[in-house]
Amino acid sequence: MSRMKRIGFFSTASAMLFCLLLSSTDLLIKEDVAEVKKISVYVACKEGPYLNDFKRGIQEIANGSRVDVNYAAASGSESEDALTQIENEFEGGTQAVIIFSDNPGSVRQRLKENKKIRPVITANAFDNGMEGMPDVSFDVREASEKLADAVQNEYGKKRKVLLLTGEEEISGEISQAVKEAFREKEMEAFCVKATEENLRKYKKKQENPIWIGCWITETEWALKHMKKELLYSVGYSDEILKGMREGEVKGLAAFSMYAIGIHTIQQAAAAIEKEETRDVKVPCRIVTKENMNEEEEFLIPIH
Secondary structure, three states, X not given: OOHHHHHHHHHHHHHHHHHHHHHHOOOOOOOOOOOOEEEEEEEEOOOOHHHHHHHXXXXXXXXXXXXXXXXXXXXXXXXXXXXXXXXXXXXXXXXXXXXEEOOHHHHHHHHHHOOXXXXXXXXXXXXXXXXXXXXXXXXXXXXXXXXXXXXHHHHOOOOOEEEEEOOOHHHHHHHHXXXXXXXXXXXXXXXXXXXXXHHHHHHHHOOOOEEEEOOHHHHHHHHHHOOOOEEEEEOOOHHHHHHHHOOOOOEEEEEOHHHHHHHHHHHHHHHHOOOOOOOEEEOEEEEEHHHOOOOHHHHOOOO
C-alpha cells in the first residue's frame, strides 16, 4: 500500500472512530428522554367498583405520560399512621402522593398543621386546597341540589326526608350539604345514624319517610336491612345499581370516579413539574331506573 493510501485509510478510520465516540457519549446527537414521574396512591378504603374506576382513570393518563404509579395500602385508620406512610413514600423516592380515603380531610388537616409542603393531592376531601395540595372531588353541592329537585318533583314538599349517615368523614360532609339543599326547598331533612335500632324506631312511627344513603356504605347497609322503603343514594356501586334494577333504589346522584382518577393524576403531574395546581369539581348526574341504559357509559366507563 502506498504512503498516500495508508494516510487516507488511517484518516478515514480515525474520523469514523471519532464520530462513533461522539455518538456514544451523546455529544453529536442529543436524545430527548423524558423523566419518569413517580407517584404513589395512598389507599385507605375498602376495595370496590368505585376504587377500580378510580384506578382505571389514573392508569388512563399514566400509560401515555411516563408516570410510574405505586399503590400503598393503609396500615391503619388514624391520621398519624397516614402521615407516617406518606413520609415513607417520599423517602422511598416518590415525587407526589395521591390520597384516596373515606376520611381524607383528617389527613389534610394534619398535613397543614405539620406544614408538609410536598405535592399531595386528595380525592373527595371537599375542601379548598392549599398550595401544592389540591383536592379533586365530585361537586357535592351540585349533587345535593339535583337530588333535592328530583325528590321534590316526585313527591312534593310534605314528605319527611331521613339522611342515613355513618362513621366516615365523607358521609358527614355529604349529609350536611344534602340537608341544606332540602332546607332551601322547604322540606324537612334529618340526619339518622344507619343502625337497626334507628330503623325500628322510625318504622314504628309509620311516617313513610324518604331515605337517602349519604354515601355508598350507608346505601348498601339500607339495601340489606330495608324492604319496600323509598330509598335514594349519593354514589353507587354494583350492589346499588342492582338494587335500582330491582326497584329497591329509586334514584341516585352519580359521579364518575374514573374522571376523578384522571384529574388527580393530572394535578399530581403538574405539582411535580412545579406548574399551577387547582381544586377540581367533577359534575354529577341523577340516575334512575328509567335512564340507566342511557347513562351506562357514565356509570361503567369503557375506556
